[in-house]
Amino acid sequence: MLATRAYVPDHKLPAGDPGRWPWPYDVPGVAQLAREGMTFSKPITFLVGENGSGKSTLVEAFAEAWGLDAHGGRAGRKYVNDRPKTPLGEALDFDTTIAGGAHRSGTRTRRRGYFLRAETAFGFMNAVSGMRGYWDEDTSEMSHGEGFLTVFDNMFTDPGFYLMDEPEAALSFTSSVELVARIHELGATGAQVICATHSPVLAxxxxxxxxEVGEHGFRHVEWDELDLVFHWRRYLTDPRAYLRHVIDEETTHR
Incomplete structure (x- = not known):
């Protein structure tokens, strides 16, 4: 474990009535983090929620606050995008273990970590393939899923701070199961992994x-208590129970 809690120091909270705080503090999950912080009790943490729930906003801010590039990439690489940090990433801080404190204060080139962000990952992978400190394989000749697993195998290898935002976007079911095995092995090395996901397989x-992140804010839950798992089970048992609400069957059969 490296980080035990993410929080916003009081002096960095937005001014005024909390009920009128600006984005992203008006997102319930972010508002709860601002009020009480978010604790991490295990080496591997999954943030699960619907689109718009704030899970990607949170994991991006965690990356920025730890010193990783919000665009994606490995620790120790200087920011290459021109945009400033997000308001939450600028304000956020961490309580750490002794190992985590040493990691954050270590030299830029010796820190171990990576932020794998689905929406920017493939272009970034192609740009750095073969560069020193990355991987030798040419990811432009691979499928997205093969490229993601290549990045994981080469960049998620040592005890460090690793974040992922919806890595399942590029993965088949089989590749998702393979990634579960890799994440589990990484967590046993002393690394810390925080992943935002829609995948019941990864979770x-x-x-x-x-x-689980949503309109309620966030809460720690068991896998089989997730709304995500409930709906996937029902859908796979009887897809029409869901599809009849969005597809006109008369039109389909014409």
């Missing part, structure tokens, strides 16, 4: 802590 990683 089932043994020993992981699951934080």
């Amino acid at each position: 089932a990683t043994p020993g992981a802590d699951i934080i």
